[in-house]
Amino acid sequence: MILILTYDAYEQGTDPVVDWLLEANVPFVRVTATDLVRRRIRYQIDVDRQDVYLDGQSVKESVRVVWYRRFLGEMPDVGRAAGPHRAQLQAEVSTEIRHLFEYLCFILKDRPWLPAPGKTQLNKLEVLNHAQASGLNVPVTRVINNRRDLEELYRRSPNGLITKLIADVRKPYVQAETTYVAVTQVVDAERIEPMSEYFFPTLFQEKVPAQYEVRIFYLDGDCYATAIRSSEPEHVDRKLNGSQKTHYLPYRLPDALTGQIRELMRRLDLNTGCIDLMRRPDGAYVFLEVNPVGQYLAESEHCRYQLDRKIANWLITHNAA
Amino acid sequence: MNALIQEELFPEETLQRLPLSYRYMARLHSEGFQENFSHHRFSRSWMHASNAYIGTGTYKPLHDIVLQDLFAD
Numbered sequence: 001m002i003l004i005l006t007y008d009a010y011e012q013g014t015d016p017v018v019d020w021l022l023e024a025n026v027p028f029v030r031v032t033a034t035d036l037v038r039r040r041i042r043y044q045i046d047v048d049r050q051d052v053y054l055d056g057q058s059v060k061e062s063v064r065v066v067w068y069r070r071f072l073g074e075m076p077d078v079g080r081a082a083g084p085h086r087a088q089l090q091a092e093v094s095t096e097i098r099h100l101f102e103y104l105c106f107i108l109k110d111r112p113w114l115p116a117p118g119k120t121q122l123n124k125l126e127v128l129n130h131a132q133a134s135g136l137n138v139p140v141t142r143v144i145n146n147r148r149d150l151e152e153l154y155r156r157s158p159n160g161l162i163t164k165l166i167a168d169v170r171k172p173y174v175q176a177e178t179t180y181v182a183v184t185q186v187v188d189a190e191r192i193e194p195m196s197e198y199f200f201p202t203l204f205q206e207k208v209p210a211q212y213e214v215r216i217f218y219l220d221g222d223c224y225a226t227a228i229r230s231s232e233p234e235h236v237d238r239k240l241n242g243s244q245k246t247h248y249l250p251y252r253l254p255d256a257l258t259g260q261i262r263e264l265m266r267r268l269d270l271n272t273g274c275i276d277l278m279r280r281p282d283g284a285y286v287f288l289e290v291n292p293v294g295q296y297l298a299e300s301e302h303c304r305y306q307l308d309r310k311i312a313n314w315l316i317t318h319n320a321a
Numbered sequence: 322m323n324a325l326i327q328e329e330l331f332p333e334e335t336l337q338r339l340p341l342s343y344r345y346m347a348r349l350h351s352e353g354f355q356e357n358f359s360h361h362r363f364s365r366s367w368m369h370a371s372n373a374y375i376g377t378g379t380y381k382p383l384h385d386i387v388l389q390d391l392f393a394d
Contacts, residue, residue, distance in 0.1 A: 163340075163341055163342055163345070164342060165340060165342045166340075173330055173346075174351055175330075175351075176351065177350060177351050177352070178348060178349070178350065178351060179348075179349045179350070179351040180330040180346045180347070180348055180349075181346060181347050181349065182342045182343055182345075182346050182347075183346075183347050185342065185345040185347075187341075187345075191345070195341075196337070199337070199341060200337075200338060200339055200340045200341070201340070202340045202341040202342065203340070203342075212388075227388040237347075249387065249388040249391070250385075250386065250387045250388065251387055251388050251389075252387040252388070252389050
């Protein structure tokens with residue numbers, strides 16, 4: 001049986017794979033964090049036997065492969081009734097669920113996972129070092145807490161600077177008709193000038209002059225690459241430019257770059273992920289980041305890669321092994 | 322989606338305790354921000370329903386053309 005750990009709400013990357021599993025008539029179970037707390041299924045985790053019982057039946061042996069798809073990204077809400085303690089309570093309940101999840105990972109550690117447990121939330125800075133060690137170019141990157149060092153970095157960066165959050169916590173703040181989101185933004189002299197002498201440690205990178213972006217979906221050694229270009233790029237973050245102005249084309253990676261990507265994924269112990277690169281006008285490729293649970297559908301559909309089917313086939317193959 | 326206006330969500334006192342990225346947050350119309358999924362779905366099971374199984378129109382013809390075949394790279 002295939003165990004899918006995902007969202008209760010809509011998760012665009014999960015449904016198409018599930019469709020292929022249904023078509024193949026392969027047994028699978030889709031579990032979310034909400035399932036664990038909602039009173040709709042009877043289960044217990046027997047710590048002594050390291051097993052999970054659903055309706056009294058052991059399921060540990062039947063789970064042959066696990067697909068992790070953003071399970072921890074959606075935590076059940078403790079609700080407004082908690083009043084002023086809501087934030088603290090939410091943090092404690094989320095930690096409780098995370099520990100429960102970690103134990104499930106422990107008892108299923110011998111199964112093949114896509115991607116491996118504990119590898120889904122990477123440290124962006126650490127990944128840059130692994131990319132360097134794999135032979136990839138990376139942008140000049142600094143975490144700075146003061147205006148003086150930032151000004152110096154800005155002077156030494158002819159193409160300008162960008163800033164983004166170190167961690168991938170980019171959840172939108174929705175206020176009725178308005179949504180606020182922390183995206184990659186340009187930092188220029190106008191923004192630096194009013195900054196106070198010291199500020200919260202913030203990630204800055206040189207702005208990479210891009211001919212186009214290359215996004216790679218990596219699956220167990222195979223690279224599916226897409227060249228992405230915005231026809232009227234108004235913003236440094238592609239997500240803000242609108243899908244109508246974004247163009248996708250299948251892309252052939254140079255062999256050397258494929259080797260570097262494989263080496264990076266080996267170092268990170270990842271068997272899947274979405275990798276972002278920039279292709280500079282001089283032909284060089286610059287690595288930006290890898291997301292082990294990144295979205296893949298747009299590239300898959302525009303380039304006809306059928307990545308949903310390839311993920312399903314990977315799961316089916318490992319389920320049968 | 323593209324109606325982007327720079328405006329701070331948090332008061333200055335809070336911003337001073339946050340990474341600078343929060344000072345430059347994009348302000349968008351909720352309706353147009355697809356990641357809110359209020360009116361947007363990027364995948365639907367009906368596309369794969371048995372009466373139209375993987376029979377949806379393809380965005381591009383199935384071929385082996387890559388960017389390098391179209392443009393000097």
